[in-house]
Amino acid sequence: MSTPDSLSTPFGDLEFFDGVPRAESVETIFDGLDLLRGIDAFLTAVPGASLVAMRRGLRTAGVVSPDIIGYTDPRANSGGLFLTPNTETTYGTTFLDLRAWGPTVIEAPPESLCVVDDFWFRYVADMGIPGPDKGAGGKYLFLPPGYDGERPDGYYTYECPTFTNWVVLRALGGVPAMKQTRIYPLSAADDPRENTFVNIANVLQNTVHANDFSFFEEVAQLVAEEPVTALDPERAGTLAAIGLKHGTRFAPDDRLRGILDDAARIGAAMSRAILYTPREPEAYFWEGLSWKNPFVGGSYEFLSDGARNLDARTRFHYFATVITPAMAHAQVGAGSAYTYTAHDADGHVLDGSATYSLRIPANPPAKNFWSVDLYDTQTRSLLQSTAYPALSSLTGTVQPDDDGSSVLWFAPTAPEGKESNWVPTIPGKSWFPMVRLYGPLEPWFDGTWQLPEIVKES
Missing domain, CATH: 1.10.3360.10 (VPA0735-like domain)
Known part of the structure; x- marks a missing residue:
């Protein structure tokens, strides 16, 4: 008082x-x-x-207009600074400018996973497989704030809270499919001009x-x-x-x-x-282990019981990009599941000077494939120890043990005979891994399949 x-x-x-x-x-x-x-x-x-x-980083790479689409050929690498991209996907991206263009059309490529987020990084729309076109390809119309004009038929129409909106494109058919994307003003719908596609994979740029x-x-x-x-x-x-x-x-x-x-x-x-040492128990996937959930609560708006989880929102956006319900609500056999850690089995921060091992238990619950990408703890971007600091079951190069598990190695130099299962690290720097399961299966959701901790070997 x-x-x-x-x-x-x-x-x-x-x-x-x-x-x-x-x-x-x-x-x-x-x-x-x-x-x-x-x-x-x-x-x-x-x-x-x-x-x-x-947006600033993409502009330095030449993506300066909505009809210029930057893409990564063949896929993202460690050449630029982006928050936790994966190295298995061909990305495409641009920014809509609804102030300059007014209502804008996006023709999504077939068999794609595409998202539009507003400039405050809030979800606007899914296109492609998780969107209303269900992967068949469709025309999407995005309207600027306060728009009260024509709303023609034949489009999936969305009202945007901001004039600037970020477009993220992922086409399962790779670069050829990516180049089927079309973005143009509604006013030019009768005769839209061709889009320009710019390979940004090897362009040095900072988007952090x-x-x-x-x-x-x-x-x-x-x-x-x-x-x-x-x-x-x-x-x-x-x-x-x-x-x-x-x-x-x-x-x-x-x-x-x-x-x-x-x-x-x-x-x-x-x-x-x-991000690296959250204090809420629900931020951890398994009791007693350091593996963490980047999307606590399963809400793309970070809502729980009517309240916004402020730490969860900060955590996600401090090291990741793209907001969509499809990421927050992975389903059995569809979407992706993610987990990460920055510590070893003894609770120590991962050191790029040391040698570590991680055992991927047998029968990883991934319908499609699993991957492990390494990131720089400072920039939260791909670790610049090599162009593709990652291992994946997709490539077929990882050598499993007799019991079906795969032991991965992280060190400045490869342990003898382990080159196919090794990702280089950088002495004097820390790093953290992100494990992704594409098409996660029931053992992931019911917890019967778990990742062990990363073990420091020397």
Whole structure:
């Protein structure tokens, strides 16, 4: 009910007179408030900053218009910085610009897995196999915010909360199928021009958001470009409290700039704890093991019992991209299942200088195939120890043991005779693996098949 005249806090000692802050404490209090708001803004705006960075990176690779589609031929590699891509898929990507183009059509390729997310990284639509065309190929129409014009028949139509929207394309038929994609303004539907396809697989580009003051400059671009209706009032209020308001130039003074730089660095530190060492039990797949679930709760909106799981949202967006219900709700024999860890059997952080083994137990519950990709713990991008730092049952090169299990090796140099089951690591750097099961089967869901911990051998 009352505040003492002297109060010790993480921000310093505060002085009051009968509950009223003394003049010498007011500045300290507001500095602390700005720091808290800045940290909260970082943790909640990571999804938006991630897509601002993605767009910037793709522009450096030549993807500067919605009708220019970047793709990875033959598949993604470690040449650029992207948050946890897999090395088994041919990706295609571009950004819609509904402000410049107005209503925009995407013709999804057949037998594809395609997603559109808005600029705040919220789900808009699935296309292809998980979408309403069921993989047959279909025409999708995306409308800008506030649109009240023509809505012609013959399209799967979606209203977008933001003008900028990210398009992710995955065609099971590889590059030839990818190039069947068509993106054009609705106004040009009678005679759409050909799309341009740019191979970005070997283009050095950085699509990862900042972890210092420039993070807030990334968010400022998003806030300035999109309408106030694009964001809920609470999150918009958090951003506005530190000067990120639509229609207002973001120009913090030296005091606030320094505080926000601290806030971003602290927010990044918290994000890394949430990601690599989460404290909620449900973030772990199996009791007593370090393997973690990147999509806690099974909700693509990170909702549980009417509340948003803020740590789960930060965790996912700090190291991953693409939001779709198909990822959050893997089903038996369909979609993908994921798990990752950053620690060995003794609870120590994985060290690129050491030698480790991981046993994939017999009969991995994957209808299609399984894979293990290695990532850099700093950038959350593919580890740059080799072009394809991964092993997969798809390639047929992994040598199983007599009992049907496969022992994988991770070290700077291959253990003798283990070259086919080895992924190189980098001395002086940490790394983390992501295990993916494509078409997960019942033993994955009922827990009868489990991954053992990674073992440090030397």
